[in-house]
Amino acid sequence: MSVHLKQEEFRLRQEKRKIALKRAKELKARITDYLENKDQIKNGFEVQEQYNRAKQTLLNFFNADNEQWENWHWQMANRIKDVKVISQLIDLSPAEKEAIEKVGRQYRWAVSPYYMALAMVSGSGGPVWLQAIPCIEEVKDRYGVEDPMGEEYTSPVEGVTRRYPDRLIINVTNQCAMYCRHCQRRRNIGEIDVHKSRKVLEGALQYIRENKEIRDVLITGGDALLLSDRQIEWLLTELDNIPHVEIKRLGTRTPVTMPQRITPELCKILENHPPIYINTQFNHPLEVTPEAKKACDMLVKAGVVLGNQAVLLKNINNQPDVMKRLNQSLLTIRVRPYYIFHAKAVKGTRHFITGVDDGIAIMEQLRGYTSGLAVPTYIINAPNGYGKTPVLPQYIIENKNDQVTLRTWEKRIIPYNISGKH
Numbered sequence: 096m097s098v099h100l101k102q103e104e105f106r107l108r109q110e111k112r113k114i115a116l117k118r119a120k121e122l123k124a125r126i127t128d129y130l131e132n133k134d135q136i137k138n139g140f141e142v143q144e145q146y147n148r149a150k151q152t153l154l155n156f157f158n159a160d161n162e163q164w165e166n167w168h169w170q171m172a173n174r175i176k177d178v179k180v181i182s183q184l185i186d187l188s189p190a191e192k193e194a195i196e197k198v199g200r201q202y203r204w205a206v207s208p209y210y211m212a213l214a215m216v217s218g219s220g221g222p223v224w225l226q227a228i229p230c231i232e233e234v235k236d237r238y239g240v241e242d243p244m245g246e247e248y249t250s251p252v253e254g255v256t257r258r259y260p261d262r263l264i265i266n267v268t269n270q271c272a273m274y275c276r277h278c279q280r281r282r283n284i285g286e287i288d289v290h291k292s293r294k295v296l297e298g299a300l301q302y303i304r305e306n307k308e309i310r311d312v313l314i315t316g317g318d319a320l321l322l323s324d325r326q327i328e329w330l331l332t333e334l335d336n337i338p339h340v341e342i343k344r345l346g347t348r349t350p351v352t353m354p355q356r357i358t359p360e361l362c363k364i365l366e367n368h369p370p371i372y373i374n375t376q377f378n379h380p381l382e383v384t385p386e387a388k389k390a391c392d393m394l395v396k397a398g399v400v401l402g403n404q405a406v407l408l409k410n411i412n413n414q415p416d417v418m419k420r421l422n423q424s425l426l427t428i429r430v431r432p433y434y435i436f437h438a439k440a441v442k443g444t445r446h447f448i449t450g451v452d453d454g455i456a457i458m459e460q461l462r463g464y465t466s467g468l469a470v471p472t473y474i475i476n477a478p479n480g481y482g483k484t485p486v487l488p489q490y491i492i493e494n495k496n497d498q499v500t501l502r503t504w505e506k507r508i509i510p511y512n513i514s515g516k517h
């Protein structure tokens with residue numbers, strides 16, 4: 096190679112490097128706002144001191160020890176459902192106390208001690224508190240309907256919800272470790288915890304046996320992991336005996352609200368019935384705690400694939416930076432963000448409803464700005480059970496023959512001939 100060519104190559108390389116450095120500077124500028132904000136949006140790992148203090152307050156109150164705390168039966172038996180207990184744990188105004196009492200007469204509430212400790216960390220009116228503790232808006236809601244999804248119209252047999260060609264839901268219980276204030280199925284949450292009877296479950300299994308196109312069965316509730324280990328093992332075994340069932344999914348919020356439920360015994364059962372997918376519901380980074388991580392680690396070791404279905408909730412996670420921090424924190428505990436659901440206007444939950452604009456703004460601030468793995472699909476559930484409908488910011492401005500006009504994550508407008516012609 097001639098000296099001249101070598102020089103030319105060197106100059107070109109320098110030129111490219113210069114452009115790359117300029118671009119890197121531009122990209123750094125894209126993240127400065129988030130980096131400034133991020134420190135204010137704590138995840139569960141960053142509030143351990145406060146959490147341990149709240150936990151100790153609860154242990155003292157129940158006169159219990161750490162071993163009991165770690166036992167999910169203890170957590171269930173000691174769920175907090177009395178305003179007198181809360182007011183002994185945290186200072187409440189008379190109005191707050193009255194609101195909890197009043198709502199409690201109309202809607203059930205109960206909080207595992209573990210999630211209560213997190214609620215105390217988040218403080219009255221904080222993002223964890225709002226999900227667990229009743230507020231007066233619930234009974235002020237004069238609009239909203241009880242079953243906007245028309246679930247009752249999509250149940251071909253008791254205990255089954257079917258809205259798709261190849262998959263369905265079996266509803267196994269109405270019980271939860273914590274009754275979310277934003278629950279979309281509150282009409283099913285009676286005053287008494289009931290698991291579906293063996294007869295109903297047999298009926299659901301029979302329906303699956305007779306409908307060979309069902310290859311994916313989602314076990315949910317309530318909370319699927321509030322069934323006993325024995326019941327879970329029975330159900331998974333029955334499903335494994337149906338040749339056309341390829342995968343099983345469990346819907347549970349226990350990794351978030353009562354991670355103590357994830358025991359070695361349960362994991363042994365799950366490990367014996369692959370492939371199992373578990374979708375859970377983390378809604379705020381404060382919920383991503385060392386305990387939640389331990390539960391997720393155990394599930395991953397048992398071969399379970401973990402996903403997250405967040406619900407978009409006003410004053411909890413309807414800001415792009417909160418959702419970004421949540422999804423990034425989830426990836427660190429090996430939970431893959433799967434969906435963000437737009438909350439439905441279920442009676443008693445309307446104070447959580449946000450605009451679709453909030454959801455779109457969040458998606459806009461995720462794509463490109465952070466790992467694709469941290470970008471879930473934003474979903475609006477169509478009325479009448481017509482299914483999950485994805486909603487995206489508009490990335491194609493024009494599409495004529497092979498000529499498309501793209502709008503990139505940074506909002507650059509770029510005409511592009513996809514066939515390579517000009």
Ligand SMILES: *Cc1c(COP(=O)(O)O)cnc(C)c1O
Pocket residue numbers: 256257258259262263264313483
């Ligand atoms: C959400 C849902 C499913 C699962 O949907 P995916 O998009 O496959 O996760 C299945 N059946 C019903 C009735 C549902 O509501």
